[in-house]
Amino acid sequence: MQSLKADERIAIDLRGLYQRYGYQPYKVGKFEAYDLYMRNKNFLTSEQILTFSDTDGRLMALKPDVTLSIVKNTKDEDTPLKVCYAENVYRVPRGAYGFKEIMQVGVECLGVVDAYAMGEVLMLAARSLAAISKRYVLDVSDMGIVSGILAQEALDHAAHRELLALISEKNLHGLRERCRALGIGARTARQLEALVTVCGPLGETLSEFEALGMPACCEEALANLRAVSGMICAYGIDQVNLDFSVVNDMSYYNGLIFSGFIDGIPASVLSGGRYDPLMRRMGRKSQAIGFAVYLDQLERFMQTRSENDVDTLILYDAAADPQELARLAQEEVRCGRSVRVQTAGGTALRAERTVDLCGGRTKA
Numbered sequence: 001m002q003s004l005k006a007d008e009r010i011a012i013d014l015r016g017l018y019q020r021y022g023y024q025p026y027k028v029g030k031f032e033a034y035d036l037y038m039r040n041k042n043f044l045t046s047e048q049i050l051t052f053s054d055t056d057g058r059l060m061a062l063k064p065d066v067t068l069s070i071v072k073n074t075k076d077e078d079t080p081l082k083v084c085y086a087e088n089v090y091r092v093p094r095g096a097y098g099f100k101e102i103m104q105v106g107v108e109c110l111g112v113v114d115a116y117a118m119g120e121v122l123m124l125a126a127r128s129l130a131a132i133s134k135r136y137v138l139d140v141s142d143m144g145i146v147s148g149i150l151a152q153e154a155l156d157h158a159a160h161r162e163l164l165a166l167i168s169e170k171n172l173h174g175l176r177e178r179c180r181a182l183g184i185g186a187r188t189a190r191q192l193e194a195l196v197t198v199c200g201p202l203g204e205t206l207s208e209f210e211a212l213g214m215p216a217c218c219e220e221a222l223a224n225l226r227a228v229s230g231m232i233c234a235y236g237i238d239q240v241n242l243d244f245s246v247v248n249d250m251s252y253y254n255g256l257i258f259s260g261f262i263d264g265i266p267a268s269v270l271s272g273g274r275y276d277p278l279m280r281r282m283g284r285k286s287q288a289i290g291f292a293v294y295l296d297q298l299e300r301f302m303q304t305r306s307e308n309d310v311d312t313l314i315l316y317d318a319a320a321d322p323q324e325l326a327r328l329a330q331e332e333v334r335c336g337r338s339v340r341v342q343t344a345g346g347t348a349l350r351a352e353r354t355v356d357l358c359g360g361r362t363k364a
Helices: 006-020 034-039 067-072 115-132 143-150 157-168 172-182 186-197 202-210 216-234 276-281 298-305 322-334
Strands: 031-033 051-053 059-062 081-091 100-111 136-142 199-201 240-243 256-262 270-274 287-294 310-316 339-343 351-356
Touching: 006 081, 006 100, 006 115, 031 034, 031 067, 034 059, 034 067, 067 100, 067 276, 067 287, 100 115, 115 136, 115 216, 115 256, 115 270, 115 287, 136 143, 136 216, 143 157, 143 186, 143 216, 157 172, 157 186, 172 186, 199 202, 202 216, 202 240, 216 256, 256 287, 276 287, 310 322, 322 339
Parallel strands: 136 240, 310 339, 310 351
Antiparallel strands: 031 059, 051 059, 081 100, 100 287, 136 256, 199 240, 256 270, 270 287
């Protein structure tokens, strides 16, 4: 496994995690008709798409996203469709120039999205982050609450986008100024400000937020958050925050949304949510929720996180017992540590711990 890149090792671990919860591997092609992405460009993280002409003259695109392909190539079924994938996508990474092939790993749950489905997907998102680093946080929001508050005012789509951007930036001053300019009522303005100021551990922060008083149309979204909070506790996960600055395009997302962060990486490495509106745009009746882990930044993260090649290096000579070497190596792997067994005198790898078995002695 040490010969694999960091993102490849993590992709293997994550696929194993998803399959243990019944998500079946799903394979998509490398390209789709460009029109699919053009019609849904606001759903993509980048509007730049790598295109080419097919032999029949159709304009095609190397896929910049996996979710759109899964939705396009599946059908509504009575039984929920739970799939996982590890696919390369082609796009310009945030803050970079030029197209790059990026490994993307994720899950999609299509069908009836109830409290269990939402809690399970959120749990898998949290454990995906934990598989990369124990120093992570998963920020959770719900577009139903944001849209419910905004629905109290007669605002056009442009105003919605402006206010969402200010909430996303946690720009309280700018939000107040824009509310005044748009003539937004005092009650709605206070509720919008709460979306910026209230943030913290999911369970206790949700109780604090509910005490502020929200519109009746937000009750379903609040109930979903309460259900998800209970499920997260049942799974024993505590690194989940309520943060309403996690927002997205209301034309595509309608409920629970979330973003995941790893200490040491400035941008989110995981994003997801419920995207029923996308399903309707593509002629589907099913509900849907899912997330993607973007592995393009992890190679650099893994390199800076540790200066070692392996956790444990075991050195031996001709006097060593091969069975004893095998037992020691297996014990290291069983404990979750990487191990390299090699003869002494060669080029030594960098290791956190070295076990020297030369001359029949054991020296750690």
